[in-house]
Amino acid sequence: MSDELQPVADTEPIKDPGLAEHQFRPQDVDEAQAKRTERQIAWMFRVAGLLFLGFCFAYFLIDIDDTFLGWSAQNFAFGMTLGGGLLLVGVGIIQWAKKLMGDHEMVEMRHPSASSDEDRVAVMKDINAGIEESGFGRRPMIRNSLLGSMALLGLPAVVLLRDLGPLPHGQRETVWKKGMRLVNDVTGTPIKPSDMQVGQLVNGQPAVVYETDADGEPVLHGTELLQVKSKASIIVVRMRPEDVTPSKGRENWGVDGILCFSKICTHVGCPISLWEQQTHHLLCPCHQSTFDLGDNGKVIFGPAHRPLPQLPLGVDDEGYLIAMSDFPEIVAPSYPELARDQKKLDNKS
Amino acid sequence: MSTTEQYTPIEQTGVGKKAAGPVGWLDDRLGLAGVAKKNLRKVFPEHWSFMLGEIALWSFVVLLLTGVFLTFWFQPSMTEVEYHGSYLPFNGLEMSQAYKSTLDISFDIRGGLLIRQIHHWAAALFIAAMIAHMLRVFFTGAYRKPREINWLIGVGLFSLGLVEGFAGYSLPDDLLSGTGLRFVDGLIRSIPLVGSYLEFFIFGGEFPGDEIIPRLYMAHILLIPAILLGLVGAHMLLLVYHKHTQWPGPGRTEKNVVGYPMLPVYAAKAGGFFFVVFGFTALMGALLQINPVWVYGPYNPSEVTAGSQPDWYMGFSEGLVRMMPGWESTFFNYTWSWNVFIPAVGGLTGLFVVLGVWPFIEQWITGDKRDHHLLQRPRNAPVRTAIGVAGMTAYGVAWAAGGNDILATKFHMDIYTLTWIFRIGFFVFPVIAFMVTKRICIGLQRADANRILHGYETGVIERSPEGGFSERHAPLPAAQQYTLTAHDRVPVLEAPAETDANGVAAPHSRKEKLRARVQRFYYRDTLDKPTAEDVHHAEEHLGHHDGHPVELGDEFQGVSETGVPRVH
Ligand code: HEM
Ligand code: FES
Numbered sequence: 022m023s024d025e026l027q028p029v030a031d032t033e034p035i036k037d038p039g040l041a042e043h044q045f046r047p048q049d050v051d052e053a054q055a056k057r058t059e060r061q062i063a064w065m066f067r068v069a070g071l072l073f074l075g076f077c078f079a080y081f082l083i084d085i086d087d088t089f090l091g092w093s094a095q096n097f098a099f100g101m102t103l104g105g106g107l108l109l110v111g112v113g114i115i116q117w118a119k120k121l122m123g124d125h126e127m128v129e130m131r132h133p134s135a136s137s138d139e140d141r142v143a144v145m146k147d148i149n150a151g152i153e154e155s156g157f158g159r160r161p162m163i164r165n166s167l168l169g170s171m172a173l174l175g176l177p178a179v180v181l182l183r184d185l186g187p188l189p190h191g192q193r194e195t196v197w198k199k200g201m202r203l204v205n206d207v208t209g210t211p212i213k214p215s216d217m218q219v220g221q222l223v224n225g226q227p228a229v230v231y232e233t234d235a236d237g238e239p240v241l242h243g244t245e246l247l248q249v250k251s252k253a254s255i256i257v258v259r260m261r262p263e264d265v266t267p268s269k270g271r272e273n274w275g276v277d278g279i280l281c282f283s284k285i286c287t288h289v290g291c292p293i294s295l296w297e298q299q300t301h302h303l304l305c306p307c308h309q310s311t312f313d314l315g316d317n318g319k320v321i322f323g324p325a326h327r328p329l330p331q332l333p334l335g336v337d338d339e340g341y342l343i344a345m346s347d348f349p350e351i352v353a354p355s356y357p358e359l360a361r362d363q364k365k366l367d368n369k370s
Numbered sequence: 371m372s373t374t375e376q377y378t379p380i381e382q383t384g385v386g387k388k389a390a391g392p393v394g395w396l397d398d399r400l401g402l403a404g405v406a407k408k409n410l411r412k413v414f415p416e417h418w419s420f421m422l423g424e425i426a427l428w429s430f431v432v433l434l435l436t437g438v439f440l441t442f443w444f445q446p447s448m449t450e451v452e453y454h455g456s457y458l459p460f461n462g463l464e465m466s467q468a469y470k471s472t473l474d475i476s477f478d479i480r481g482g483l484l485i486r487q488i489h490h491w492a493a494a495l496f497i498a499a500m501i502a503h504m505l506r507v508f509f510t511g512a513y514r515k516p517r518e519i520n521w522l523i524g525v526g527l528f529s530l531g532l533v534e535g536f537a538g539y540s541l542p543d544d545l546l547s548g549t550g551l552r553f554v555d556g557l558i559r560s561i562p563l564v565g566s567y568l569e570f571f572i573f574g575g576e577f578p579g580d581e582i583i584p585r586l587y588m589a590h591i592l593l594i595p596a597i598l599l600g601l602v603g604a605h606m607l608l609l610v611y612h613k614h615t616q617w618p619g620p621g622r623t624e625k626n627v628v629g630y631p632m633l634p635v636y637a638a639k640a641g642g643f644f645f646v647v648f649g650f651t652a653l654m655g656a657l658l659q660i661n662p663v664w665v666y667g668p669y670n671p672s673e674v675t676a677g678s679q680p681d682w683y684m685g686f687s688e689g690l691v692r693m694m695p696g697w698e699s700t701f702f703n704y705t706w707s708w709n710v711f712i713p714a715v716g717g718l719t720g721l722f723v724v725l726g727v728w729p730f731i732e733q734w735i736t737g738d739k740r741d742h743h744l745l746q747r748p749r750n751a752p753v754r755t756a757i758g759v760a761g762m763t764a765y766g767v768a769w770a771a772g773g774n775d776i777l778a779t780k781f782h783m784d785i786y787t788l789t790w791i792f793r794i795g796f797f798v799f800p801v802i803a804f805m806v807t808k809r810i811c812i813g814l815q816r817a818d819a820n821r822i823l824h825g826y827e828t829g830v831i832e833r834s835p836e837g838g839f840s841e842r843h844a845p846l847p848a849a850q851q852y853t854l855t856a857h858d859r860v861p862v863l864e865a866p867a868e869t870d871a872n873g874v875a876a877p878h879s880r881k882e883k884l885r886a887r888v889q890r891f892y893y894r895d896t897l898d899k900p901t902a903e904d905v906h907h908a909e910e911h912l913g914h915h916d917g918h919p920v921e922l923g924d925e926f927q928g929v930s931e932t933g934v935p936r937v938h
Binding site for chain 2: 033035038041085086092093096097100105107108109110111119122124125126127128129131133134135182185186188189191192226242243248251252254284285288289290291292294306310320324325326354355356357358359360361
């Protein structure tokens with residue numbers, strides 16, 4: 022049926038009048054005009070050359086912290102000389118092609134993309150001869166064993182990748198544990214309930230982030246520190262106790278209306294930062310998931326699904342806020358084994 | 371056609387004599403003349419829209435050049451070091467070597483900042499040009515047989531281009547790039563069943579680990595560029611093999627190609643254009659700041675800047691993620707994060723799959739197995755054009771949604787309302803766009819038919835003896851008329867046979883029926899061009915219109931494609 026959809030022949034309303042006559046350019050008929058164009062283009066190239074030289078002068082003469090109209094003077098000078106020169110070269114060449122080079126339109130015939138039938142037949146014959154002579158069809162044992170070994174060669178290729186990284190582990194836990202102090206994210210100082218006013222939000226970290234060893238060197242640094250922070254970062258908020266409606270089992274997770282939640286969005290893990298005092302809503306700046314901290318970190322808008330995990334709080338002998346356990350819920354973005362891991366966590370507590 | 375006769379035989383020119391030696395030496399070994407003979411004067415047709423692919427090509431070359439420069443100093447390592455460079459606000463700060471070396475390139479290597487900025491601008495331009503080029507190929511039907519494979523190569527280039535851009539964006543290890551990586555980490559985790567394994571293998575452990583930047587570096591400067599280069603090469607080879615498509619017009623047929631020879635005109639124009647693209651990106655690098663990493667600071671998983679945005683070409687993916695409701699479910703004891711997986715992984719894959727299969731779907735619908743070398747004007751394929759515009763609309767909505775926070779503050783709107791507008795708009799606006807575009811196309815087709823049959827409006831107002839006013843029409847020049855009609859007729863559709871010749875139910879009847887339905891949808895309302903008879907009829911009418919044909923003055927120069935008389 023497909024080939025029947027050809028246009029009905031010879032209903033073409035207008036005959037092809039054929040290629041238009043060649044149009045001469047001013048430069049083709051007026052030698053003076055052509056000379057003028059030539060001079061103009063040559064000047065473009067000369068100025069470009071000068072700009073490239075200017076680039077080199079700028080390189081050695083301009084100091085790295087000189088400024089020009091608020092720009093870095095170097096960057097400005099380098100870019101203007103280089104860019105200006107390149108543009109002039111480009112425009113010059115194009116003008117040359119347009120105005121002075123021969124502009125005969127040419128007609129070339131197309132050839133079918135397909136090869137000729139003879140070629141196809143010849144190739145099929147050759148392939149056939151190849152198959153025949155190899156005995157690929159007639160000797161299944163040798164063929165199949167080769168195919169089998171080739172398939173098995175895939176295994177080493179995959180197995181070799183095994184050491185790209187460790188197997189997934191430890192996604193359930195963070196460094197939080199019973200008794201660890203909450204410290205201010207910026208100063209590293211521990212937090213007392215009396216430090217916090219109603220409506221205030223403090224960005225925090227587990228105390229271990231700021232701990233130092235005997236030599237005064239931080240215990241955690243580099244990647245390890247980033248890994249810890251990307252799961253254990255917290256926010257501490259103080260609300261009026263009557264504004265908080267803890268769900269069952271969470272009644273004693275706060276201290277005088279001070280609650281602590283994971284700072285890591287359960288969507289894809291951005292640190293959450295936008296706090297609206299009046300509504301107790303916390304908005305993630307990345308994709309606007311909004312969590313209600315008065316209502317156990319429940320999601321009230323956006324692409325996140327799981328509530329923000331809450332950290333049960335207590336106070337130590339010196340009156341500082343501490344964690345009463347690790348997060349009872351899994352922090353950070355979801356992953357396939359999350360449901361299973363959550364069950365294990367639930368069983369533990 | 372051949373004008374060789376006018377030239378001095380090359381063997382007798384000075385250049386010819388000098389070159390004969392080395393060229394002969396090479397040809398003795400490589401037999402280059404055989405290849406060059408066919409290609410040096412190869413014909414390329416001209417049109418502004420054919421430049422879009424060139425912009426993509428040249429910005430890719432600019433990326434290669436500037437990228438090599440950056441590799442001299444960039445250190446792809448996540449090892450922590452203390453900063454003591456020229457940027458004083460960070461003195462003594464701990465940061466990764468990757469971030470430090472990026473600061474060094476920006477502040478301590480002369481010209482480093484410029485090259486960094488050119489590199490980034492060229493990347494943005496590369497993807498933009500590629501998309502514009504792809505749209506021109508789509509809307510003109512240039513992907514039709516025999517060019518489907520080149521279209522597929524193009525889709526490969528597009529998808530790899532996005533990955534390459536993202537990998538580059540992640541390398542400096544500043545706050546924005548780290549936030550982007552965090553997003554990718556969440557995205558990888560959302561992949562059903564194997565997400566955690568992929569995450570640990572790719573990042574070399576738990577996020578962020580210390581492997582991801584060296585690995586992305588390898589992908590960014592070796593693996594992906596090598597594949598891109600190979601694909602660009604294949605793209606160009608096929609272009610030469612098929613010869614470029616051309617717009618229909620007098621003397622331009624399915625069987626020929628009309629244009630300028632590669633040597634010298636086309637080569638000069640294309641080569642000159644490289645310098646223009648390079649120069650343009652260099653000026654951008656001089657005047658427009660891009661990705662000032664020192665403003666963001668080093669990556670810290672507990673910090674984020676509000677209003678942080680990915681590079682523009684990732685915006686649609688970001689928007690899809692923002693629009694998605696928070697769906698997640700648990701079954702078979704596994705967590706399935708639809709809220710991330712569908713928009714992020716599904717959205718990107720969906721885009722490329724739809725692009726990749728479209729030529730084949732259209733071919734199935736139209737049943738058209740012929741080769742096509744003449745481009746179509748978008749109006750003459752109204753449903754394709756409308757589908758394209760609908761797709762662009764969906765992309766646009768997603769892209770805008772990627773900046774919903776910025777839009778909300780700009781327009782003082784509630785972010786939740788805005789998000790809902792995008793959620794609904796993502797499905798509704800494309801449908802509206804489809805209907806409107808199709809109408810416009812058909813309106814334009816009608817206007818074309820009118821111009822063929824009734825000529826163009828001369829702007830000369832006449833008063834008839836009865837006192838009525840009318841505008842004189844003059845026939846279009848033949849070349850114009852021909853150009854407007856040089857496209858396929860709308861095929862006559864037949865209902866598929868329900869039964870075969872013997873009255874037995876035809877075997878593929880179901881599939882054929884579906885196809886017939888889609889085919890009707892595809893061609894419905896498309897206006898066919900006038901027939902020879904129509905034109906003949908109209909000519910008589912126009913010619914003898916109130917007794918005297920319109921006189922065209924000496925200054926008449928024909929009319930432009932839009933029907934406006936040309937004056938010099
Ligand atoms: C690295 C990216 C790319 C480069 C450097 C590139 C370059 C080019 C150039 C220079 C041409 C010839 C001039 C022109 O028609 O514009 C061309 C033709 C073509 N490109 Fe691309 N392109 C790229 C990406 C794409 C993409 C994303 C698609 C589509 C998905 C695509 C599909 C095509 C097709 C089908 C042709 C043949 C068109 C014709 O002959 O009219 N290309 N490409
Ligand atoms: S990471 Fe918080 S909403 Fe996406």
